[in-house]
Amino acid sequence: MNGGATELRRRDTFVSMTVVTLLLLLYFLLHPWLHGLPAGPDLLIGGLLLAALRVQAGTAAILGFVLGPLEAAMSLGDPGVYALVLTTTGYLAARSRDILFADAPVFVVVYLFVGTWLARSVLVLATGGVAGDPAGALLVVALDALATALVCGMIDALTTSFVRRA
Amino acid sequence: MPYTTVGQPRTRRRDLVVAATLSAVAVVLSAGLGPNGEMAVIHALRSTVLRPFIATHEVFEQRVGLASRVERLEIRADSLAMRALETADLADENRQLRLLLDLPGREVGDFFIAELVPGHTPAGEPSGFQLRTRERLPFEPPLSVATPDGLLGVVRTARGRVGMGEYWTHPDFRVAVTTPDGAASGIVRPFVDANGDQLMLLQGVPFQTDVPVYTELVTSGVGGIYPRGLAVGRVLAEHEQQLGWTHSFLVEPAVRPGQQDLVVAWRPGVLADSAYVAPAGALSPDSIGGSDTTGPSQGAP
Numbered sequence: 001m002n003g004g005a006t007e008l009r010r011r012d013t014f015v016s017m018t019v020v021t022l023l024l025l026l027y028f029l030l031h032p033w034l035h036g037l038p039a040g041p042d043l044l045i046g047g048l049l050l051a052a053l054r055v056q057a058g059t060a061a062i063l064g065f066v067l068g069p070l071e072a073a074m075s076l077g078d079p080g081v082y083a084l085v086l087t088t089t090g091y092l093a094a095r096s097r098d099i100l101f102a103d104a105p106v107f108v109v110v111y112l113f114v115g116t117w118l119a120r121s122v123l124v125l126a127t128g129g130v131a132g133d134p135a136g137a138l139l140v141v142a143l144d145a146l147a148t149a150l151v152c153g154m155i156d157a158l159t160t161s162f163v164r165r166a
Numbered sequence: 167m168p169y170t171t172v173g174q175p176r177t178r179r180r181d182l183v184v185a186a187t188l189s190a191v192a193v194v195l196s197a198g199l200g201p202n203g204e205m206a207v208i209h210a211l212r213s214t215v216l217r218p219f220i221a222t223h224e225v226f227e228q229r230v231g232l233a234s235r236v237e238r239l240e241i242r243a244d245s246l247a248m249r250a251l252e253t254a255d256l257a258d259e260n261r262q263l264r265l266l267l268d269l270p271g272r273e274v275g276d277f278f279i280a281e282l283v284p285g286h287t288p289a290g291e292p293s294g295f296q297l298r299t300r301e302r303l304p305f306e307p308p309l310s311v312a313t314p315d316g317l318l319g320v321v322r323t324a325r326g327r328v329g330m331g332e333y334w335t336h337p338d339f340r341v342a343v344t345t346p347d348g349a350a351s352g353i354v355r356p357f358v359d360a361n362g363d364q365l366m367l368l369q370g371v372p373f374q375t376d377v378p379v380y381t382e383l384v385t386s387g388v389g390g391i392y393p394r395g396l397a398v399g400r401v402l403a404e405h406e407q408q409l410g411w412t413h414s415f416l417v418e419p420a421v422r423p424g425q426q427d428l429v430v431a432w433r434p435g436v437l438a439d440s441a442y443v444a445p446a447g448a449l450s451p452d453s454i455g456g457s458d459t460t461g462p463s464q465g466a467p
Contacts, residue, residue, distance in 0.1 A: 010393035028219040029219055030217065030220060031219065031223070031286070031314050032223055032227075033288075035286040053385075055185075056177060056181055057178070057181035057182075057184075058177075058180055058181035058182075058183075058185060058328075059186065061181070061184055061185035061188050061189075062184065062188065064188075065188040065191070065192065068192065069207060069211060069436075070211060070215065070216065071194075072207075072208065072214055073207070073208045073211035073284055074216060074286070075286040075287065076208065076285030076286070076294045076330060077285065077287070077294075078193050078196055078204060078368065079195055079204060079207045079208065080193065080194070080196025080197070080199060080204075081192075081196050081197070082196030083187055083188070083191075083192035083195060083196075084192035084193060084196060087185060087189050087192055088185070088186045088189060090185075091181070091185035095180075104243055106182055119386075124287070135332075135362075136362060
């Protein structure tokens with residue numbers, strides 16, 4: 001890899017990690033209101049998936065392991081379950097990017113939708129959220145995943161275009 | 167787009183080891199902590215790393231919701247004042263009857279006001295909540311939690327003046343109930359009907375006992391966790407489920423988990439059994455009629 005590409009990658013990683021940090025801060029700041037909406041973007045899983053695009057799989061797993069108990073503490077859930085699901089999500093997301101990616105923005109949106117949908121579905125099943133209305137719960141998860149894919153996909157596209165122009 | 171590639175086989179192995187180790191730790195956390203351990207982890211995180219966020223939520227909610235909260239509290243205070251007036255005669259009559267029967271003062275436990283913070287789930291309604299109180303004394307679980315409209319849930323674990331509990335929608339929730347006239351009694355548990363509506367199911371009603379539609383169900387006080395007389399719900403219809411010589415009824419809950427922020431928690435008294443007979447001469451009219459400390463301290467539902 002030549003020096004220009006290395007520099008571009010380093011700048012992209014720095015800017016993206018800053019954006020991911022802001023997304024996570026925003027998520028915890030807006031937690032009660034985001035969860036009060038009928039369906040909305042999951043900035044936590046979206047941020048984790050965006051971070052997993054730029055870091056090694058082990059680092060993504062560590063990030064998931066740290067975020068899991070924090071989310072559990074905010075939602076009053078089981079810290080172990082959240083840590084397990086987000087660790088696995090981070091690791092698998094980072095490992096899957098070589099298989100899925102062709103550097104096209106549409107793939108980022110699909111990756112975000114599928115990643116959020118899978119992670120949220122597993123969380124719903126693990127925390128007993130489908131006990132009342134399984135179909136309704138999974139529909140909400142799909143809408144959340146769509147909103148996450150659109151919002152985080154747009155943020156990723158803006159970040160990338162900013163890095164390329166800078 | 168300059169995404170990082172997965173890397174060399176050695177890096178891949180290292181990543182796998184890291185992920186597997188963290189997953190194993192997470193499984194151990196989930197399986198080994200238990201409710202009290204989970205409570206300790208959540209409490210530690212909420213009071214350290216997440217404290218700035220939670221403080222921001224509290225400040226925002228206090229400012230934004232102040233007007234509507236004052237209005238709701240005024241309505242609630244008026245309705246409570248009316249109920250207090252209605253029950254004053256009853257309490258006096260009860261004291262006099264107990265005095266005539268040589269029974270001790272009625273020990274109904276201790277009510278206190280607490281703040282309820284609902285949990286969040288990835289989808290659907292939350293089944294857990296956090297309870298906080300400004301009382302000086304820490305509380306001991308289990309504690310029943312209610313609103314003026316009826317029973318809301320139970321606190322299972324506590325740490326100092328913060329507890330974690332479950333709404334009645336939690337699958338493990340059970341409460342002994344009776345009709346106000348005592349004609350029928352049974353156990354109520356959460357139930358989801360074929361349309362996905364969250365209701366309650368009254369079980370264990372003897373086969374020969376009929377419970378008419380719209381009959382109110384209140385807590386029976388059996389077990390000592392819930393005080394007697396809290397509204398639980400109203401009977402909607404008989405359910406097809408029959409266990410042995412009993413039948414079941416669908417129940418419309420009195421209170422649904424939602425926007426409650428201030429609730430009333432009940433700490434059981436030492437003597438909850440009114441059948442206790444005091445030793446002869448242990449009670450004097452002065453001790454019963456004078457400074458009565460056995461009634462509800464504040465905000466009794």
